[in-house]
Amino acid sequence: MAAQLHCTAAVVSETTCGICLEETKDPLNLPCGHTFCDGCLNEWRSRYGVEEEMRTKCPICRARIPPSKEMVTSLLSYRARMKELEDNNDTSSEQYHRLCRCLENAEAIVGADWDGVTVLQDNIDKPRVVMPDYVTNAIKRGDIKSVLRWINANQMEDRVNATSSAEKMFAPILYVASANNQLALMTLLLQLGANADSRNSRGITSIALMLSTAVKQDVEERARLLLSWGARFFADSVHSREICISAARIHGRHNLANLLELELGGRRCRILNLSSRPELNDKVCIADYYLPDSNQYKVTLETKSKEVLILNRDNLKRRDRTPQDCGYYIEFKNGSTFRHDFDSSEDCQAFVAALDKGETQPVVTAETEAAAEQAAAELLAELRLNNSANKSSIGYKVKTSKKKNGGKKKNGGKKTKK
Numbered sequence: 414m415a416a417q418l419h420c421t422a423a424v425v426s427e428t429t430c431g432i433c434l435e436e437t438k439d440p441l442n443l444p445c446g447h448t449f450c451d452g453c454l455n456e457w458r459s460r461y462g463v464e465e466e467m468r469t470k471c472p473i474c475r476a477r478i479p480p481s482k483e484m485v486t487s488l489l490s491y492r493a494r495m496k497e498l499e500d501n502n503d504t505s506s507e508q509y510h511r512l513c514r515c516l517e518n519a520e521a522i523v524g525a526d527w528d529g530v531t532v533l534q535d536n537i538d539k540p541r542v543v544m545p546d547y548v549t550n551a552i553k554r555g556d557i558k559s560v561l562r563w564i565n566a567n568q569m570e571d572r573v574n575a576t577s578s579a580e581k582m583f584a585p586i587l588y589v590a591s592a593n594n595q596l597a598l599m600t601l602l603l604q605l606g607a608n609a610d611s612r613n614s615r616g617i618t619s620i621a622l623m624l625s626t627a628v629k630q631d632v633e634e635r636a637r638l639l640l641s642w643g644a645r646f647f648a649d650s651v652h653s654r655e656i657c658i659s660a661a662r663i664h665g666r667h668n669l670a671n672l673l674e675l676e677l678g679g680r681r682c683r684i685l686n687l688s689s690r691p692e693l694n695d696k697v698c699i700a701d702y703y704l705p706d707s708n709q710y711k712v713t714l715e716t717k718s719k720e721v722l723i724l725n726r727d728n729l730k731r732r733d734r735t736p737q738d739c740g741y742y743i744e745f746k747n748g749s750t751f752r753h754d755f756d757s758s759e760d761c762q763a764f765v766a767a768l769d770k771g772e773t774q775p776v777v778t779a780e781t782e783a784a785a786e787q788a789a790a791e792l793l794a795e796l797r798l799n800n801s802a803n804k805s806s807i808g809y810k811v812k813t814s815k816k817k818n819g820g821k822k823k824n825g826g827k828k829t830k831k
Contacts, residue, residue, distance in 0.1 A: 431473050432457060441533065445476035452610075452645050454478070469524050479531040480523045483616025488523050490615060491516040542575040544586060549577055552586070553593050557745055560586075560598060564605065573605040576613075585611035591619040596635055597750045600743045606736050609644040620644045624657035624673070633669050640672075640679035641699060641740075643733030675703045677710060681740065682729040697732060697740060697758050698722070715740045716756045738762055 430437045432453035439451035449457075449472070457472055469478050480488075491512055498509050544563070551559040564572045576583040587607045590598045599619075603609060612618050620639045623632040646654035654673060661670035672678040677700040684696050698712040701721075710729060714720040734740055740761055742753040755761040 443471055443476070443478060443533070444531065445471050445474050447471055447473050455645065477524075477526070479533045480527055481533045481616065483612060483614070484519070484523050485532055487615045488516070488519040491519055541583070541585075542570045542572050543578055544572070544575040546578075548575075548586075549581070549589060552589050552595060552598065555593075555595055555598070557595075557598050557601065557750070558748060561601065561745060571606075573602055573607045574611060579614075582613045582615060584613045585619070587611055588613055588617075588619045588622060591623055591635055591639070594635070596638065597743060597745075599635065599638060601745060601750075603638075603642050603734070604736055604739055604743065609639055609642040618644065618646070621646060621653075621657060624661065624669070633666075633672070636669065636672070637679045637699075641681040641734050643680075671703070675700070677726075677729060677731060678703065680731050681715070681734055682712065683732040684724065684728055685730055687724070687728050693722075698724075698729075700729065715758070717754045718756075737765060739765065742768075 429435060430440075430450040430453050431447060432449055435450075437448055437450050440448045441451050441454055442448050458469070458478070470476065471478060495509065495512050495516060498504065498506070498512070503509060548560060548563050551563075564575075566572075573586065575586050577589060584592075585608070587599060587602050587609070588611060590602060609620075610618055620636055623635055623639075646657070658670050658673050661667070661673065680700050682698055682700055684693050684698060687693050693714075697715040699715060700710045700712050702711040703709075704711065704723070707723075709723050709725050712722050712724055712729070714722065732738075738758055738761065740758060741755065742761060742764060744751045744753060753761075753764065755764065
């Protein structure tokens with residue numbers, strides 16, 4: 414019996430994550446042979462482990478989890494920079510003391526028992542595309558047209574996840590857009606498939622970068638955008654969730670700190686099991702605020718009405734945006750951006766599917782059909798036509814219009830040339 418259970422567990426471990434018990438997403442293979450979701454393993458390192466020592470051990474067999482390449486890159490870069498300052502006898506500056514603190518934190522994350530060699534490999538099968546400097550400069554200027562033209566110039570390359578050069582820390586294109594406060598471009602990149610969790614060579618994500626600079630600028634809108642697309646915090650980054658929350662508190666951005674502390678803060682969620690208003694089940698919303706006294710969330714429906722509701726935690730299930738299910742759609746046309754809102758995620762999905770097929774006209778939905786019927790009814794009322802003649806009158810008008818456009822007109826039952 415014990416052997417049978419062991420065999421079953423082994424089969425499950427090959428197809429599911431041992432932490433979330435679901436199919437592995439962005440799987441990471443540990444040297445011990447166990448596989449976990451990248452996000453779950455990161456959360457294990459930062460939050461799930463009760464004891465600090467356990468956070469560096471495999472959740473199943475307790476073998477050591479090696480540091481990621483981002484951890485090691487951060488560690489080595491801090492050491493190199495500190496040595497440079499020490500060689501120049503610059504050890505009393507604030508920069509040097511800040512590097513000391515960063516190095517201490519990086520060494521703690523890597524762990525004193527690291528062998529100095531083994532690094533946890535990621536799942537990138539091929540090197541990323543490096544974007545030219547003129548594209549980076551276009552992002553900084555907010556020149557969306559030039560950026561999109563470069564991305565679309567070669568569909569065979571994954572340019573929407575391109576990075577800057579090594580000299581600029583391999584910063585992903587989304588990272589550069591977020592650093593330069595380009596909200597519309599960020600949305601367009603995410604719709605095209607940019608990875609919300611892409612990191613530079615030091616392991617810093619777009620959301621962590623923004624939150625580390627929250628004291629200088631208002632980043633809440635961009636942070637909410639990335640959260641709704643499923644952006645995560647990584648424990649192996651120098652800007653972890655805890656550090657970002659602390660920085661926001663110190664600099665008085667308490668709304669932002671409160672948002673980051675919540676399980677569903679800023680996340681896109683699906684409504685379920687709502688008996689009081691069953692018509693809202695399967696609708697999508699954004700979790701805005703948490704009401705601790707009642708264990709409820711204040712949410713905003715992702716519809717044109719933007720209705721605000723108070724819902725229990727049990728009525729919400731996280732549903733991150735994806736390029737196929739983005740909730741709303743930002744379109745860039747003739748040098749301007751246009752936002753399309755929908756009354757259901759299905760309408761948005763149909764709209765995106767039509768665009769992917771090259772269809773220029775929006776798909777017909779129940780909402781557009783109702784609007785067309787209403788417009789027709791108003792036109793008929795204006796012309797004082799009765800309901801019995803509605804269809805024939807409309808058909809006659811369309812035919813007449815087409816003949817006029819074709820260069821012919823109706824004249825006593827005869828056709829005459831102009």
